[in-house]
Amino acid sequence: MNRIGLLTSGGDSPGMNACIRAVVRKAIYHDIEVNGIYNGYAGLIKGNIKKLELGTVGDIIHRGGTILQTARCPEFQTEEGRKKALRHLQEHKIEGLIVIGGDGTFKGAHKLAEDGFPTIALPATIDNDIPLTDYSIGFDTALNTVIEAIDKIRDTATSLERIFVIEVMGKDAGNLALWSGLAGGAESILIPEESYDLHQIVEKIKRGYNRGKKHSIIVVAEGIASAVAVAKQIQAESNLETKVTILGHIQRGGSPTAFDRVLASRFGAKAVELLVNGNYNKAVGLYNNQIVERSISEVLSAGREINRSMYQLAQQLSI
Known part of the structure; x- marks a missing residue:
């Protein structure tokens, strides 16, 4: 394999640039040319492809976002859209493709693999919702961003003796809420994987205030x-002033943590090694701190699981 392609797709996450850097430098180490595909699958359909050099990825390991930019692309879900993408890959003589992103990115990679194109998928999403990997690129950074916000909100919550409801991202997965809630000492954590009773939450809040709790x-x-909606109901039932903070896209930005930089570097290097060794159509992941590979189809067919023992621990510690 002499020339490979690289793209980032879907929502950005801190550490994508570190992964891009690792792919480019590892490939050049093996005398392989890397072509960057800008704006994800949409850019692949349009043929927005440029050669990446060592200098292209200089001083990006600490930067959030992605220098390749990203986009969502409904057209790639169509057969005609993928034919355009494959045509551009052939025109640029790209022999293998590495894609970095979340669930939608993996589905796109699987379609390319089914079309016979050698593809490697790397998990990068702050939602940490890709099955069969302990962590995805960006989760640790987003988690620390949320925890920092919780700590700051707690200061003002204590000063004003108020209830604060903090909404975090994660789509339909509760990992970011669960981990940040446990690490931030939240009294209650609401996640999609577990049902909740708002009346019980209000009763817990009341018990806390009765024993002198300030927030x-x-x-x-x-x-x-x-x-x-949750805050309005809590205030109505408890008669205690309740405030809302929606953290939003601040969770996606910022310089990646050391953990995410190392994870991204390991993932990127592994992807190149797989292509070099002819081991195609794989998804890279982390299991017990070891870099592993599985078929993309296996990852997509596996069910996502929340750490319920961690959820139970959070409940036990917040009595």
């Missing part, structure tokens, strides 16, 4: 409920 923090995953 309460409720973390809500965007996929389970609206923080605004």
Whole structure:
């Protein structure tokens, strides 16, 4: 294999640039040319492809976002759209493709693999919702961003003796809410994978105030409920002033943590090694701190699981 392609797709996540850097430098180490595909699958359909050099990826390991930019592309879900993409890959003499992104990115990679094109998929999403990998690129950074926000909100919540409901991202997965809620000492955590009783949450808040507690923090995953609606109901039932903070896209930005930089570097290097060794149509992941590969189809068919023992621990510690 002499020339490979590289793209980032879907929502951006901190560490994507570190992964791009690793792919380019590892490939050049093996005398392989790397072509960057800009704006994800949409750019592939349009033929927005440029050669990447060592200098292209200089001083990007610490930067959030993605220098290749990203986009969502409904057209790629069509057969005609994928034919255009494959035609551009052939025109640029690209022999293998590495894609970096989340669930939608993996589905696109699987379609290319079914069409016979050698493809490797790397998990990068702050939602950490890709099956069969302990972590995806960007989750740790987003988690620390949320925790920092919770710590700051707790200061003002204590000063004003108020309830704060904090909404975090995650689509239909509760990992970001669960981890940040446990690490931030939240009184209640609402996630899509578990049902909740708002009356019980209000009773817990009341018990806390009766024993002298000055504040309460409720973390809500965007996929389970609206923080605004939850706050209104809590205030109506408790008669305690309740405020809402929706963290939004601040969770996606920022310089990646050391963990995400290392994870991204390991994933990127592994992807190149797989292509070099003719081991195609694989998804790279982390399991027990070891880099592993599985078929993309296996990852897509596996069910996503939340760590329920962690959820139970959060409940036990927030009595």
